[in-house]
Amino acid sequence: MKRALRWVLLAALAPAAALGLVLGSATPVFAHGERAQDAFARMQTVGWWGVNFSKTTVQQGDTVTITGTAKILETWPNNLSNGNPDVCYLTVVEPGAQFVLKDRVINGVETPQSFFCHKGGIYNFKLTLAGRSPGTWHVHPGLAVRESGTIIGPGQWIRVTPSPTGFANLITLLNGQTIDLESYGQWFVVGFSILTFILGLAWMIKWTWSKPTVTRLAVSNQLPLNQDGGEAVGLITKRDHVQSAVIAGLTALLLVLGLVYQQVAYRNTLPPQSDWIQVPSVAPPQQLASVQAVNATWDGVSHVMTLSVRVHNTSGTPVQVASFRPAYLTFWNPAVGVPKTGPYDYEMRLSTEGTVAPGHTQTINLTLPGTVLETEKLIPVGKADMAIGGLVEVRGASGVRNFDTVSTALNIVRL
Amino acid sequence: MAIAIPVDRKADELRRLVFKRYRWIDRKWDFMFWFTAAFVVAAAADITRLLFAGDWDFWTDWKDREWWMTITPFATIIIPSALQFIQWRAWRFPTGATYTACCVFVAAWIGRVVQWKFFVNYPMNFVWPATWIPAGILLDFLLLETRSFIVVSVIGAGLWTLAFWVSNYAILAPFLQPVHFMGHTLTVADVQGITYIRAQTPEYLRVIERDSLRTFLQETQYVSLAFGTVLAIFGYWVGQFIGRYLAVWPIGRFLKQI
Amino acid sequence: MEEIVQSARAPEAVRERQPEVYDAPRVPGKGPIDWMGGWKWGLLAVPILLGAAAVFRVYQGFTALSIGTDSSTPQFFWYYEFLVAVEIGIVGLFTILWWGWIIRSAKRLPEALGMVISRREEVRRIAVFWGLVGATSVNLYIEASFFPNQDGAWHQTLVRDTAFTPSHDPMFYFFFPLGVTLAIGTYLYGRTRLPAVYGAWKGFPWSFFLLIAATVTEVAQVAMNEWGHSVNLGNAGAEEFFSVWFHWPFVLYGWLAGGIFALWGETILRLYQIEKDEEEGVSPVEAATATVTSR
Numbered sequence: 001m002k003r004a005l006r007w008v009l010l011a012a013l014a015p016a017a018a019l020g021l022v023l024g025s026a027t028p029v030f031a032h033g034e035r036a037q038d039a040f041a042r043m044q045t046v047g048w049w050g051v052n053f054s055k056t057t058v059q060q061g062d063t064v065t066i067t068g069t070a071k072i073l074e075t076w077p078n079n080l081s082n083g084n085p086d087v088c089y090l091t092v093v094e095p096g097a098q099f100v101l102k103d104r105v106i107n108g109v110e111t112p113q114s115f116f117c118h119k120g121g122i123y124n125f126k127l128t129l130a131g132r133s134p135g136t137w138h139v140h141p142g143l144a145v146r147e148s149g150t151i152i153g154p155g156q157w158i159r160v161t162p163s164p165t166g167f168a169n170l171i172t173l174l175n176g177q178t179i180d181l182e183s184y185g186q187w188f189v190v191g192f193s194i195l196t197f198i199l200g201l202a203w204m205i206k207w208t209w210s211k212p213t214v215t216r217l218a219v220s221n222q223l224p225l226n227q228d229g230g231e232a233v234g235l236i237t238k239r240d241h242v243q244s245a246v247i248a249g250l251t252a253l254l255l256v257l258g259l260v261y262q263q264v265a266y267r268n269t270l271p272p273q274s275d276w277i278q279v280p281s282v283a284p285p286q287q288l289a290s291v292q293a294v295n296a297t298w299d300g301v302s303h304v305m306t307l308s309v310r311v312h313n314t315s316g317t318p319v320q321v322a323s324f325r326p327a328y329l330t331f332w333n334p335a336v337g338v339p340k341t342g343p344y345d346y347e348m349r350l351s352t353e354g355t356v357a358p359g360h361t362q363t364i365n366l367t368l369p370g371t372v373l374e375t376e377k378l379i380p381v382g383k384a385d386m387a388i389g390g391l392v393e394v395r396g397a398s399g400v401r402n403f404d405t406v407s408t409a410l411n412i413v414r415l
Numbered sequence: 416m417a418i419a420i421p422v423d424r425k426a427d428e429l430r431r432l433v434f435k436r437y438r439w440i441d442r443k444w445d446f447m448f449w450f451t452a453a454f455v456v457a458a459a460a461d462i463t464r465l466l467f468a469g470d471w472d473f474w475t476d477w478k479d480r481e482w483w484m485t486i487t488p489f490a491t492i493i494i495p496s497a498l499q500f501i502q503w504r505a506w507r508f509p510t511g512a513t514y515t516a517c518c519v520f521v522a523a524w525i526g527r528v529v530q531w532k533f534f535v536n537y538p539m540n541f542v543w544p545a546t547w548i549p550a551g552i553l554l555d556f557l558l559l560e561t562r563s564f565i566v567v568s569v570i571g572a573g574l575w576t577l578a579f580w581v582s583n584y585a586i587l588a589p590f591l592q593p594v595h596f597m598g599h600t601l602t603v604a605d606v607q608g609i610t611y612i613r614a615q616t617p618e619y620l621r622v623i624e625r626d627s628l629r630t631f632l633q634e635t636q637y638v639s640l641a642f643g644t645v646l647a648i649f650g651y652w653v654g655q656f657i658g659r660y661l662a663v664w665p666i667g668r669f670l671k672q673i
Numbered sequence: 674m675e676e677i678v679q680s681a682r683a684p685e686a687v688r689e690r691q692p693e694v695y696d697a698p699r700v701p702g703k704g705p706i707d708w709m710g711g712w713k714w715g716l717l718a719v720p721i722l723l724g725a726a727a728v729f730r731v732y733q734g735f736t737a738l739s740i741g742t743d744s745s746t747p748q749f750f751w752y753y754e755f756l757v758a759v760e761i762g763i764v765g766l767f768t769i770l771w772w773g774w775i776i777r778s779a780k781r782l783p784e785a786l787g788m789v790i791s792r793r794e795e796v797r798r799i800a801v802f803w804g805l806v807g808a809t810s811v812n813l814y815i816e817a818s819f820f821p822n823q824d825g826a827w828h829q830t831l832v833r834d835t836a837f838t839p840s841h842d843p844m845f846y847f848f849f850p851l852g853v854t855l856a857i858g859t860y861l862y863g864r865t866r867l868p869a870v871y872g873a874w875k876g877f878p879w880s881f882f883l884l885i886a887a888t889v890t891e892v893a894q895v896a897m898n899e900w901g902h903s904v905n906l907g908n909a910g911a912e913e914f915f916s917v918w919f920h921w922p923f924v925l926y927g928w929l930a931g932g933i934f935a936l937w938g939e940t941i942l943r944l945y946q947i948e949k950d951e952e953e954g955v956s957p958v959e960a961a962t963a964t965v966t967s968r
Contacts, residue, residue, distance in 0.1 A: 033742060033743060033744065033831065033832030033833065033834030033835075034832065034834075035743065035744075035745035035834070036744055036745060036832075036834030036835060037832075037834070080911070087619045088619075089617035089618050089619055091612060091613075091614055091617055092612045092614065093614040093832065094612060094614065095738040095739075095742055095830075095831065096534075096535040096536040096537075096738055096830055096831075097535065097536045097537050097538075097611045097612060097613075097830075098536060099612065100610040100611060100612070101609055101610050101612055102610070103597060104597065104609075110597040110598040110599065111597070112596060112597040112598075112599050112601060112605070112609055113605070113609065113618045113619075114617065114618045114619040132536075133536055142614060144617035144619070146617075146619050146620075146912075147911055147912065148911050149615075149911040149912060150614060150615060150617065150832065152832065169610060171594055171596060171603070171606055172594065172595070173592050173593070173594050173603070174592070174593040174594060174595065174600070175592070179603070181538070181540075181541075181603070181606065181607060181610060181611075182538050182540075183538065183540060184540055184589065184590075184603070185540050185586075185589040185590060186538070186539055186540040188586065188589065189539070189540055189543045189586050190539070190543075192546075192582075192585060192586050193520070193524075193543070193546050193586070196520075196546045196548040196549050196582060197517065197520050197546075197548060199548060199549070199552060200513050200516055200517040200520070200548040200551065200552060201517065203510065203513045203552050203555065204510060204513060204514060204517060207508050207509070207510050208445070208449060208508070208510070211508075212442060212445055213444075213445040213448060213449065213506050213508070214440055214444045214445055214448060214941055214944075215432075215433075215435065215437060215440055216433070216505070216506040216507060216508075217505050217506060217938070217941055217942075217945075218432050218435075218945055219429050219432045219433050219507070220504065220505060220506060220507045222429060223429070223507070225503075225504065225564075226562045226563055227562065228507045228562060229426065229429055229507075232423070232426035232427075232430065233426050233429045233430050233433060234430045234433045234434070235429075235433055235507045236507060236509075236559070240559075241559065241560070244509070244555075244556055244559055245556070247552060247556075248552055248553060248556035251549045251552045251553060251578075252553070254549065254582075255549055255578060255581045255582055255585075258581060258582060258584075258585030258586075259581050259584075259585060261585060262584060262585045262588040265588070265589075266588035266589055266591070266592060268592070268593065269588055269591035269592055269593070269602070270591055270592075270593050270600075270601075270602050271479055271480045271591065271602070271623075271624055271635075272476050272477070272478070272479045272591070272602055272604055272605055272621070272623050272624070273599075273600070273601045273602060273605050274621075274623065274624070274625040274626065275599055275601065275605075276619070377745060437948050438948060438951050439705070439706060439792070439796045439944060439947060439948060439951070440944055440948065441706060443706055443708070443712065444706075444803075444941075444944075447712065447715060447800075447803055447804075447807065448803075448937060450807075451715070451803070451806065451807030451810045451811070452810065452933075452934075452937070453810075454807075454810040454811045454813065454814035455809075455810035455813045455814065455930060455933055457814055457818055458810075458813040458814040458816070458817035458818050458927070458930075459813075459817070459927055459928065459930060459931075461817065461818035461821070461822075462817040462818060462821060462923060462924055462927050463924050463927070463928075465818075465821050465822070465825065465915065466821075466915065466916060466920040466921060466923055466924045467916055467921070467924060468916060469825055469915040469916055470914060470915050470916055473825060473829070473915070486916075497931060501934050505934075505938065522814065522818045522819075523818075523822075525819070526818060526819060526821075526822030526823070527822065529730065529819075529822075529823075530819075530822045530823040530825075530826045531822070531826045533734070534730075534733070534734065534737070534823060534826055534827070535826045535827065535830045535831075537826075613829055613830055614830060614831065614832065615828060615829050615830060615831065615832060615833070615912075615913040616829040616830075616913055617912075620912055620913070620914060622914075657928050657931045658931070661883055661928060661929060661931030661932055662931040662932065662933075662934035662935060663934070663935065663938065664879075664935075665878070665879035665880040665882075665883060665932055665935040666880065666935045666938040666939050666942070667938075667939055667942065668878070668879040668880075669875045669876030669877060669878055669879065670876050670877040670878075670879060670882060671876045671877075672876075673877045673882070
């Protein structure tokens with residue numbers, strides 16, 4: 001026995017030691033699986049711009065807002081949601097319930113639940129979160145589309161610091177009572193459930209404590225299935241019936257009391273609500289130009305992607321290509337200035353300085369750093385659908401911004 | 416209706432067998448049976464519930480009037496039915512449904528607390544599991560009194576569905592109170608679903624009552640309970656198949672060639 | 674009635690030599706139905722298996738939310754993909770060692786040496802057998818309840834981006850294959866140590882066929898599960914609906930584990946036979962002869 005115990009202890013300690021070594025070297029990552037989503041799915045489904053986090057540190061209970069715009073691109077793939085995105089839900093992608101959502105406004109209206117969406121739809125959002133669990137968490141906005149899944153936007157590290165009073169998630173019921181969602185009803189849930197468990201244990205103990213089990217097979221094997229032999233055999237006695245009736249009766253009583261309590265204490269209830277809304281459309285800005293993708297190439301040796309776009313200026317003033325946005329990344333024209341660098345903002349090179357005169361059409365080559373795209377797994381080489389796409393931002397002199405959707409097949413120059 | 420045993424001697428013989436003391440078979444065998452079987456029973460019952468009706472059981476905001484009580488009684492009666500047959504057939508114990516309900520109660524609470532609360536941080540009042548124990552006790556009591564699986568399947572399925580609903584609705588009711596949130600009137604459960612973010616479970620994924628032209632004006636709940644009962648009858652016989660042909664029939668049977 | 678280990682010595686008259694009766698050593702507190710005797714491994718298996726599950730859970734607790742959310746990183750490779758190789762290696766090694774021991778040591782069993790085991794020894798072996806069935810049962814709980822709860826929690830919260838997610842690793846790649854090892858190992862023990870119940874000459878027991886089939890088909894179902902989630906057939910795989918149709922085979926295969934009850938039933942019936950022999954004073958040799966002639 002001692003020898004066996006020694007082996008068992010060793011078997012238990014060895015993984016514990018290994019675990020300690022391993023955990024000591026854990027460093028966190030900041031992506032949440034978006035890189036595994038197919039490149040075409042990220043680049044041709046939803047475009048993002050103006051995503052901004054109001055804070056990077058909040059105390060438990062304090063709020064942080066995420067604002068920005070999500071657009072369901074006109075290039076939405078045919079094999080997702082049957083080519084017709086119709087119901088959406090703007091969510092937050094975070095590692096567990098570390099924040100709570102306090103408010104969600106889309107195109108100026110409160111949107112508590114899902115909303116009806118469509119290809120080409122533009123959704124200006126404002127999400128208000130409150131910090132819940134102390135720690136440093138990476139948070140993204142995400143647009144969930146029915147039958148397609150969640151398309152993740154650019155994220156941000158947010159540190160939640162502990163509050164001396166802890167965290168409470170207060171809401172006020174229609175009857176005026178203020179409750180904390182963190183624990184409301186919890187003790188009744190646990191208490192009632194335990195009561196039922198006690199009754200179940202009573203039933204099991206009643207039958208199995210004083211009566212042997214395994215030896216009963218010898219008797220029941222000799223009885224027809226629908227008989228227990230009655231008092232004469234003694235497998236089940238009158239006393240058993242009475243005791244069982246008592247426990248069953250107490251069970252029924254508990255149910256009746258539960259029903260009465262529920263009817264009396266919670267007379268006014270509603271079924272779970274299905275409150276899907278049609279958000280208003282955003283008035284489109286003045287159209288400055290039309291942008292089309294001409295060609296895209298990938299050189300696997302020099303790790304460079306080149307996207308050719310044809311910009312036709314339909315306005316009366318010069319326009320400039322400001323950025324190209326595939327998925328949640330932004331590649332900036334250095335001529336307009338790069339607001340911040342990495343992990344979602346980078347520079348690109350343009351074959352010209354990106355300006356197109358009024359009424360003119362110009363083809364501009366955008367050269368993108370391939371290593372960034374490779375890290376983000378946005379080079380669809382080797383995939384079944386080798387197309388790239390995204391939003392091309394064009395700015396006018398007055399500051400009006402257009403975001404045009406482009407998409408083209410990717411040609412491989414060298415692997 | 417008992418068939419008269421023609422010879423009292425048989426009853427005496429069986430009675431002696433009931434109270435017989437054995438050389439090797441002591442109460443430890445009983446303990447080891449009940450203790451080790453609890454794990455596989457909890458496993459079978461929980462996996463059936465989780466993968467047939469798990470979403471409704473995980474979240475308060477899925478527990479609606481239409482789908483919850485249509486699907487869950489079917490999913491949850493299967494293994495209790497199988498155990499009812501096994502334990503009645505083997506030991507003449509009317510304990511199968513209660514035993515299953517108790518085992519799965521422990522497994523479910525461990526799962527929710529260890530995984531849903533401490534792993535991904537949802538409050539327990541959002542992810543509490545439904546209890547099947549009152550339904551199980553009543554189902555077992557019915558078997559004890561009627562000794563008929565046919566009667567238990569028909570009347571018992573109704574009893575199971577109703578008891579399941581009443582016992583869990585008492586717990587659920589506080590979460591169905593109305594509240595104003597984001598300028599809309601919702602339930603507390605809806606607000607739980609909105610505030611405690613589930614990145615991969617968007618709200619539209621909920622298979623819940625959505626108004627249509629034919630929700631029979633306030634009768635939705637009762638239509639669901641009725642259909643849930645019918646499905647539970649079917650589920651009861653699925654369980655009987657498991658108990659009879661997968662658990663008991665194989666005893667002492669061998670394949671000559673595999 | 675005490676068992677006597679003795680050889681039956683033929684007098685000078687012509688009489689066939691009776692096989693020896695083997696009885697397990699008599700150690701106080703370690704008898705066939707003592708907790709530290711026949712029941713020992715059955716009791717130990719529970720904390721060992723639950724402890725293994727706890728180790729995985731602690732590992733996940735420290736690393737899943739920080740590293741396990743992005744499968745494209747090198748950290749994820751080492752913490753969660755390499756872990757799969759480690760898990761399969763451990764289960765594989767245990768399988769080879771344990772099954773190998775059961776089969777090799779069978780050649781040194783008293784029966785293989787021409788002896789007959791005593792009733793006391795057979796009861797002890799049935800208790801050990803029940804311990805192995807119990808271990809299989811505990812493993813089924815870990816693979817069909819403990820970790821599936823976590824799988825629902827993880828996948829309804831975080832984006833699924835690989836087949837080797839933190840919740841899949843211990844479930845699909847450790848406890849699922851371990852279930853196969855335990856089920857088949859229990860059969861091997863029954864076949865070699867309980868010939869009166871599971872001897873090879875009887876054929877393959879339906880009880881074990883169903884139980885082993887349950888564990889094997891569960892492993893196979895992992896492939897269908899990953900296929901369903903990645904192919905998005907009929908838009909079913911893109912969303913994290915836990916009750917999705919391609920999860921149902923996990924349940925159906927799990928029902929086959931109902932065969933485990935037949936194992937208890939068969940060995941209880943054998944215990945009755947042993948008790949009957951005990952009452953009637955049938956010697957182990959006569960009992961063994963009766964078993965052989967009933968073939």
